[in-house]
Amino acid sequence: MKENEIDKRRRGFLIKITLGLSALSAVVAGIPVLSAMLAPLMKKTPAIWRKVGLIDEFAIGITKLVKFENADPEAWAGMTAFTAAWLRRDTENVFTAFSVNCTHLGCPVRWEEGAELFMCPCHGGVYYKDGSVASGPPPKSLVQYQVRINKKAVEIQTAPVPITSINA
Amino acid sequence: MGILKKIWNWIDDRSGLTEMFEPMIKHLVPPGSKWSYVFGSATLFCLVLQVITGIALSLLYQPSSSGAYQSLLFITNKAAFGNVLRGVHYFGASGMIIMVGIHMIRVYLTAAYKFPREMAWISGVFLLFLTIAMGFTGQLLRWDANGVWSSVVAAEQMGRIPLIGKYVARLLLGGDTIGGHTLSRFYSYHVFVIPAIIFIFLAYHLMLVIRNGISEPAKAGRPVDPKKYREWYHDMLKKIGVPFWPYSAWRDLLFGAATIIAIISLAIIFGPPELTQPPDPSFIYTNPTPDWYMLSIFSLFALMPPEIESYVIFIGPGLTIIILLSLPFISNKGERSPIRRPWAVFGVLCVVIFILSLFLLGQQSAWSPKFDVKPLAAKVVHSTDSVVIKGASLLHQRGCLFCHSIAHQGGLKGPDLSEVALRLSKKDITIRIVNGGPNMPAYGGILSNQDLTAIVTFLETRK
Ligand code: FES
Numbered sequence: 001m002k003e004n005e006i007d008k009r010r011r012g013f014l015i016k017i018t019l020g021l022s023a024l025s026a027v028v029a030g031i032p033v034l035s036a037m038l039a040p041l042m043k044k045t046p047a048i049w050r051k052v053g054l055i056d057e058f059a060i061g062i063t064k065l066v067k068f069e070n071a072d073p074e075a076w077a078g079m080t081a082f083t084a085a086w087l088r089r090d091t092e093n094v095f096t097a098f099s100v101n102c103t104h105l106g107c108p109v110r111w112e113e114g115a116e117l118f119m120c121p122c123h124g125g126v127y128y129k130d131g132s133v134a135s136g137p138p139p140k141s142l143v144q145y146q147v148r149i150n151k152k153a154v155e156i157q158t159a160p161v162p163i164t165s166i167n168a
Numbered sequence: 169m170g171i172l173k174k175i176w177n178w179i180d181d182r183s184g185l186t187e188m189f190e191p192m193i194k195h196l197v198p199p200g201s202k203w204s205y206v207f208g209s210a211t212l213f214c215l216v217l218q219v220i221t222g223i224a225l226s227l228l229y230q231p232s233s234s235g236a237y238q239s240l241l242f243i244t245n246k247a248a249f250g251n252v253l254r255g256v257h258y259f260g261a262s263g264m265i266i267m268v269g270i271h272m273i274r275v276y277l278t279a280a281y282k283f284p285r286e287m288a289w290i291s292g293v294f295l296l297f298l299t300i301a302m303g304f305t306g307q308l309l310r311w312d313a314n315g316v317w318s319s320v321v322a323a324e325q326m327g328r329i330p331l332i333g334k335y336v337a338r339l340l341l342g343g344d345t346i347g348g349h350t351l352s353r354f355y356s357y358h359v360f361v362i363p364a365i366i367f368i369f370l371a372y373h374l375m376l377v378i379r380n381g382i383s384e385p386a387k388a389g390r391p392v393d394p395k396k397y398r399e400w401y402h403d404m405l406k407k408i409g410v411p412f413w414p415y416s417a418w419r420d421l422l423f424g425a426a427t428i429i430a431i432i433s434l435a436i437i438f439g440p441p442e443l444t445q446p447p448d449p450s451f452i453y454t455n456p457t458p459d460w461y462m463l464s465i466f467s468l469f470a471l472m473p474p475e476i477e478s479y480v481i482f483i484g485p486g487l488t489i490i491i492l493l494s495l496p497f498i499s500n501k502g503e504r505s506p507i508r509r510p511w512a513v514f515g516v517l518c519v520v521i522f523i524l525s526l527f528l529l530g531q532q533s534a535w536s537p538k539f540d541v542k543p544l545a546a547k548v549v550h551s552t553d554s555v556v557i558k559g560a561s562l563l564h565q566r567g568c569l570f571c572h573s574i575a576h577q578g579g580l581k582g583p584d585l586s587e588v589a590l591r592l593s594k595k596d597i598t599i600r601i602v603n604g605g606p607n608m609p610a611y612g613g614i615l616s617n618q619d620l621t622a623i624v625t626f627l628e629t630r631k
Contacts, residue, residue: 065452079448106317126609137470158345
């Protein structure tokens with residue numbers, strides 16, 4: 001009777017240790033796996049000023065597609081390291097840069113010089129010159145990038161792809 | 169003779185092959201389970217085809233944001249049979265989605281999800297969504313301009329999830345922007361993560377088929393009674409059941425083979441989807457459109473009222489899944505025959521018509537501006553008045569024709585203007601152009617008075 005009692009306690013203890021060790025091994029193995037999965041959330045992307053051209057290359061009133069490198073692209077990113085923006089020289093020293101991503105579902109909008117509108121090929125979203133919605137499904141205005149003039153150069157500050165949230 | 173038999177007997181005895189597989193192959197099935205039962209197995213045949221062609225493609229493909237496009241060009245243009253291989257994988261995906269859809273409709277119409285097969289339905293619902301996820305991620309691995317923008321669109325959709333949307337979007341893209349991580353992630357999902365989950369659910373789904381038996385053909389006036397069903401089913405099998413192989417399996421095999429032959433023929437005749445421009449996110453002159461199985465959803469996004477859209481994007485899929493999952497709990501007994509369940513038939517018809525019409529609308533994509541429209545020909549303008557001629561050319565220059573058409577030339581988004589003067593007075597036309605409308609930009613701030621007059625004068629001649 002007594003022997004049995006000890007045996008049961010011993011067994012219970014061993015089972016607990018076994019389960020505990022298994023759980024521990026799972027957790028330890030899980031840490032690097034999870035961090036690989038969640039890596040994009042843990043990395044903080046810096047905002048960097050990228051030169052997109054010299055001031056004189058832009059005529060006043062004209063909206064031009066410019067291309068710049070993302071904040072810190074991986075060495076293997078190739079051509080996917082780049083992003084485009086619509087840059088307009090409003091006056092002598094004022095520039096505006098619009099994201100090319102439609103605020104509806106992110107398709108690339110085109111500036112149509114003749115119509116003076118941005119138009120989206122996907123679901124027909126249209127924006128006025130100032131980026132506000134003219135018609136179609138987009139819920140909000142085109143997102144803008146920061147622009148600055150640095151000596152003779154125009155620079156755009158890198159930013160994430162604008163993601164429209166549920167409350168726009 | 170004798171010696172071969174002996175060898176086989178030894179192998180069979182020690183490996184347990186017959187012991188393991190005979191019960192599966194020879195299990196009894198209800199008689200009369202005929203052609204309507206072949207779609208599930210056809211899906212499985214497509215899946216096997218996808219696995220094999222997928223492995224073959226992975227031997228030739230470079231899963232990196234920068235190298236994938238080059239390797240796709242290589243597969244398409246240089247690799248021996250590479251073009252056909254890509255085609256088979258594409259049409260195989262299409263075949264699988266079609267078969268999954270028909271299989272599901274068949275199961276629903278004959279109420280095969282009722283007692284005791286609820287879990288088969290539930291695992292099936294998961295398999296359906298996993299298949300769609302495979303279709304979407306697979307389309308993306310065709311890493312051209314379309315692939316890049318599809319991943320942006322996917323991230324934007326995830327962004328609509330409350331609170332965590334931004335993070336999910338970021339996880340999907342592998343960062344703040346498209347970049348080196350984006351394709352690696354989608355590759356991992358398409359090749360490892362989702363297939364692994366599919367195999368788990370599939371194994372379970374098939375195990376249930378053996379455990380509960382396939383549903384007997386539905387008969388009006390023979391309702392399912394959970395208390396008696398299992399006993400009744402076993403008695404019925406004992407009395408009139410037939411072994412799965414070959415009495416029932418030959419149809420599965422024949423139909424499966426025909427499906428695969430059809431897929432391969434389509435691949436040879438039509439080839440894989442054309443690659444569009446290189447995957448350069450800074451190249452924007454591209455018109456992202458999804459593969460056909462996503463086209464209905466694409467149309468939905470264009471046509472939904474913008475006010476509710478954000479909610480639909482986020483609630484819609486969740487609600488669909490909940491409804492599908494709860495189906496066998498809402499009705500798990502009673503009549504199975506579609507004749508006695510007219511509302512079920514009606515419901516399926518509605519859903520099918522809804523999806524089909526969205527598909528057709530998507531093919532037309534009337535909402536997209538027609539960027540490549542040509543100026544109106546002199547014959548169409550048909551005038552010598554210089555103001556009218558100027559108005560006609562402005563109609564092209566100012567982008568009116570992107571959305572409106574005249575004499576079958578132009579976009580379909582706005583009303584046809586070929587006979588606009590019959591409908592609207594000069595004043596109304598002017599007001600409409602200046603103020604815009606619910607689906608038209610206000611051109612008041614864009615056109616000079618002169619240009620406006622020219623356009624209105626031209627439109628007045630359209631009757
Ligand atoms: S993504 Fe631009 S209108 Fe839908």
